[in-house]
Amino acid sequence: xxPAGDEGYHTYAEVTTELQKAAANHPxxxxxxxxxxxxxxxxxxxxxISDNAAADEGEPEVLFTxxxxxxxxxxxxxxxxxxxxxxxxxANDPHIRSMVDGHVIWVVPNVNPDGSExxxxxxxxxxxxxxxxxxxxxxxxxxxxxxxxxKWGCCDGSSTRPASDTYRGPSAFSEPETQAVSRFVDxxxxxxxxxxxxxxxFHTYSELVLWPFGHTQDDTGEGMTAEENARFRDVGQRMAxxxxxxxxxxxxxxxxxxxxxxxxxxxxxxxxxxFEMYPTSPFPGFYPPDEEIVRETTRNDAAVDILISEAR
Ligand code: 0X9
Ligand code: CA
Ligand code: ZN
Numbered sequence: 001x002x003p004a005g006d007e008g009y010h011t012y013a014e015v016t017t018e019l020q021k022a023a024a025n026h027p028x029x030x031x032x033x034x035x036x037x038x039x040x041x042x043x044x045x046x047x048x049i050s051d052n053a054a055a056d057e058g059e060p061e062v063l064f065t066x067x068x069x070x071x072x073x074x075x076x077x078x079x080x081x082x083x084x085x086x087x088x089x090x091a092n093d094p095h096i097r098s099m100v101d102g103h104v105i106w107v108v109p110n111v112n113p114d115g116s117e118x119x120x121x122x123x124x125x126x127x128x129x130x131x132x133x134x135x136x137x138x139x140x141x142x143x144x145x146x147x148x149x150x151k152w153g154c155c156d157g158s159s160t161r162p163a164s165d166t167y168r169g170p171s172a173f174s175e176p177e178t179q180a181v182s183r184f185v186d187x188x189x190x191x192x193x194x195x196x197x198x199x200x201x202f203h204t205y206s207e208l209v210l211w212p213f214g215h216t217q218d219d220t221g222e223g224m225t226a227e228e229n230a231r232f233r234d235v236g237q238r239m240a241x242x243x244x245x246x247x248x249x250x251x252x253x254x255x256x257x258x259x260x261x262x263x264x265x266x267x268x269x270x271x272x273x274x275f276e277m278y279p280t281s282p283f284p285g286f287y288p289p290d291e292e293i294v295r296e297t298t299r300n301d302a303a304v305d306i307l308i309s310e311a312r
Pocket of ligand 1: 214
C-alpha cells in the first residue's frame with residue numbers, strides 16, 4: 001500500500017486491475033498480455049493498443065516503458081495515463097483515433113514490480129531503486145538500467161559492487177526483468193526489420209529529455225552518424241518544447257553503461273529517449289504528492305504524440 005495520503009498512486013495489483021479493465025472495456029483496440037515474469041513471479045504486464053488489436057496489421061510500432069527504478073512511482077502513473085488516454089479517447093477524439101489506427105502502441109507500466117512493491121511495503125517509503133533478486137550474502141538487487149546488453153559495463157558508467165545502487169549485475173541481461181523486456185523487443189523484429197520504431201523509458205526526476213548514447217560523451221561515432229544524431233536532437237528538442245523539460249544527450253547528465261536507450265538504439269536502431277519527469281528538486285524528489293499526478297502525466301501528452309508521429 002502507498003503511505004497515507006498517497007493512495008492516488010496505483011499499487012502493482014491496482015495497475016493490473018486497471019489494465020484488465022481497459023482491455024475488457026475496449027476489446028477491439030486493447031489486448032493485455034505479459035512479456036514474462038519478475039524475479040518474484042509477478043507478470044510484467046504488456047498492453048497492446050491498436051485498431052484490430054487482436055490482429056497483426058504491420059503498422060509502425062511504439063513502446064513505452066516505466067518503473068525500471070522502483071521508487072519512481074510517478075512513471076507507472078505515466079504509462080497508465082497513456083493507456084487510459086488512448087483507450088478512453090478512441091471513440092470521440094479524432095486525433096487519438098488516427099494515432100491508434102495507424103500504429104501499434106505497446107506499454108509496459110511496471111518493468112520492476114518487485115522493487116516498487118518493496119518500496120511501499122512499510123509505512124514509509126524505502127527509497128528503493130533496484131530489482132529484488134539477491135546477489136550475494138545480504139546484498140539485494142541489480143540496477144536494471146545498467147543491465148542491458150549493449151556495451152554492458154564498458155565505460156565506468158556502472159558499479160561492480162553488489163551493494164551499490166548502480167550495480168550492473170553479474171553479466172549483461174542477468175536479470176529476469178531486462179531479459180523479458182529485451183526478448184519482447186527482439187521478437188518484434190521480423191525478417192531483419194525491427195517494427196518498433198520509437199520508444200520512451202520514463203524515469204524521475206529532473207525534467208529532462210535524454211537521447212543516446214549514454215556510454216560515451218561523443219555525439220557521433222560508432223553506431224551514431226551525424227545525421228542520426230541530428231534527428232535525435234531535433235525530435236528531442238521538439239518534445240521538450242511541449243513539456244518545458246531540458247533536452248540533451250544522456251551522457252551530458254552523466255555517463256552510464258548498460259542503460260536501456262543504448263541497447264534500443266545500439267542493437268535495434270529504435271528512436272529511443274529517457275524522460276526524467278517532474279520535479280527538478282529533491283523535495284518532493286521521487287515522492288510528489290498524489291495530487292500532482294494528473295498535471296505531471298498530462299504534461300507529456302503532446303510529447304508522446306510527437307514520438308508516435310515519428311514512428312513510420
Ligand atoms: O541513472 C539512470 O538510470 C537515469 N536517471 S535516474 O535518476 N532515474 O536513475 C538516467 C539514465 C539516462 N542515461 C544516462 N544518463 N547516460
Ligand atoms: Ca495526497
Ligand atoms: Zn530512474
